[in-house]
Amino acid sequence: MPQILYRKALNDAFAEELERDENVVLIGEEIAEYNGAYKVTEGLHARFGDRRVIDTPISEAAFCGLGIGASMLGIRPVIELMFWSFSYVAFDQLFNNAATVRYMSGGLINVPIVVRGPANGGTNVGATHSHTPENFAAYTPGLKVVCPSNAYDAKGLMKSAIRDNDPVFVMENTLLYGQKWEVPDEEYLIPIGKADIKREGADISLIAHGRCVITCLEAAKVLEEDYEIDAEVLDLRSIRPLDQEAILNSVRKTNRAVLVDENKPFCGTGAQIAAIIQEHAFDDLDAPVKRVSSLDAPQIYSKPLEDEMIPNVQRIVRTVREIL
């Protein structure tokens, strides 16, 4: 199977969907002529032209809202945010309009948009460019949130997101864009809401999404080699819908869970998952559910400290060792 970059897997997903459906359009800052701030849309403007791949001014509220309005009439916009941090200036459009129009119209209108871009820290760019709002989005009924951890998932989930008739927010990761994974040539889709066991294990469940899955896989290796601990790594892939069954099945097998995500801890995604586990698998637990999140302060600039701020292998190993 060919190895391709995460960004290329996304690029292929867009190309295939642009080809398949005339109503799909890409909208965002620097995505067309500049080929994308992170080169995710490279070559698509040259191939599909002005009408399908559209550069916007720096007006997140307007172009996100424009995408929502257009989608009400059947266009399927895929809207790029250069960073998810910038969604905050489009908050009303994304969290008020996209999420509620269907409900408030009694089901007369639907909003088939994808809003996508990177949402991660660890890049040494300070607090304003390091937000991870998957918890905000997952908190909001009417929205779906997908966080692919690798190129294969990114492509399959993105294609499903584009075909989904509800607003789907896809949160990518700049640190993954340049990494390679095996991706088949044949077309495939990954259903939204289906978690994936990335590593089978018997002793403890590491439950994560996005790049934290990769960090968990590294931690699992250390746990095995240094401590003979056999960790299972469950990749949630989406936060809403959430594969609750997969979470509970894993916990019932290993009887221990460490939840790893890049959200800040207070009201982060891990808080919700911990609540679900204690409610539905309390009797299966041999230890308290532990969490590894970003440290609870605005994202720090200084690189060595930021590396400590976001979940890393050492913190995961340390946390696992506290309960095993």
Add this chain to the structure above:
Amino acid sequence: MSKNSNTTLETDKKSGAKKQSGKKPAKINASLTRDDKIKLYRDMVRIRRFEERSLHSYQQGRIGGFLHLYIGQESIAVATASLMEDNDHLITAYRDHGNALSVGMTMNECMAELYGRFTGCSKGKGGSMHYFAPDKNFWGGHGIVGGQTPLGTGIAFALKYKKLKGCCLCLLGDGAVNQGAYLESLNLAALWNLPVIYVIENNRYSMGTSQKRSSAGAPLARRAESYDMDWEVIDGSSVYEIREKLSPLMERARNDCTPSVVEIQTYRYRGHSVADANAEKYRSKKEIEDYKKNHDPIMLFEKTLIKEGVLTDATIEEIDREAKKEATDAAKFADESPYPPQEEIFTDVYWEIDHRTGKNEGRIFFND
């Protein structure tokens, strides 16, 4: 996609519109039949009676929440709807009852929505500020000031993308012009030549704040000039004038996707919403009375149509009686309608879930 500057073109004081030298304005009103005129008049009366009846229901405690009445502004809803062709669309803010009735939504479904009933236009899930009728090209009903302006721009984008000959009328208030989303939208519409007309319903107040206290620079529509867009100020007390001035702008949007901004001068007689205890504090009684006496759009159109021999005292009375009865019947209909069943809380949240497509897996609601 950039536009040529129109700085070389003459503009007059009340208008930034390009002068159409030699060409007479479209005789959009001359072509109205007697029945068309009666419909325009009747629809204004229907809106007023609907609003009065809903106020009554509110005072009786049958309706709660916010209720933003359209009384005084009826000419705008009726004139805009009367100009809409098959591919024209309309979107507005929360003061939406008049637009809803004008595009053909029934008093029953609108009143039932106010009552929170299952027979309401949004099954009781949207309320007063959130009416929708996509089958009538009416896209709401939006509660966040200015929040609908990017949506209206997107509707225009979709029309152009689909190569449909239509336009979007995107209504907003005089207070909403100070929202960033609106100004961002103007830029996008002008930059990309989108067939949208932003219609500012200038009723002189945003809640208790007069235009003078909230907006630098007048007329408000003139802000369009920064984007090389044409603009116009229209006297909203005349249905004919709104139609005459708006029609060519819509025609142009349909034909060559040119956006524009119009500001329609109007007035609301009631408070900002029914709960507005200060409705007569931030403005004088005299000012309100002056509008009612001298600028009321229904009264003025009535006079015009009497002069034209279209209306008589008898027909006026009959139209009024019918409108009142329709509103009373709607209140009765709403009152007798059921509330939505409990299960409705979880429908219409997600299309894929409602349609059981099986495309999504996992858990979507988190109630226990």
